[in-house]
Amino acid sequence: DTAVSQTPKYLVTQMGNDKSIKCEQNLGHDTMYWYKQDSKKFLKIMFSYNNKELIINETVPNRFSPKSPDKAHLNLHINSLELGDSAVYFCASSQNGGANEQFFGPGTRLTVL
């Protein structure tokens, strides 16, 4: 069984569209994250949820809205997609916040045309 799964793996869309990425973890962790990785492999945290509560919201445009329906799921919705949103988005989870290792999903490669 995959520990952290994301769907879709690839997402190609036009500027201005709205899209969602879904993430699920079956590890029983209490904390989930969204990261953005650019073409130079820099990894930037976007959001973090602990027990369904938002605890980290980095400087991210309001077009990005995370939603955590339960502890095992953290979805990312993006409105009015822009060219600069093209990147690989990773979901991750951990137990007890950042003190323990994070388990990453396989990533969603978003391409905005």
Added chain:
Amino acid sequence: GDSVTQMEGPVTLSEEAFLTINCTYTATGYPSLFWYVQYPGEGLQLLLKATKADDKGSNKGFEATYRKETTSFHLEKGSVQVSDSAVYFCALGPGAGKSTFGDGTTLTVKP
């Protein structure tokens, strides 16, 4: 705030060469330190970790020692293989509930 500084890449080595990737950090308190590896087309995965000063983390022939006096956590491997080609990230946690990652170092090992 917390920060992690990694050796800039890319790094290119021949098979069986010795590898060192430098990592230094700035943090309040006593964070845990991690090395993650990202193989092409995949997500990051934990390579090794250390939770307190002087701890040595090791896995798959890689080692790193938590040095509080020099605030460092350098990654080493005695003999790299082509299969070690990947991006390596140094990270620390916790810090306000999140981990702080370095910029990543791309390693290419040539046969």
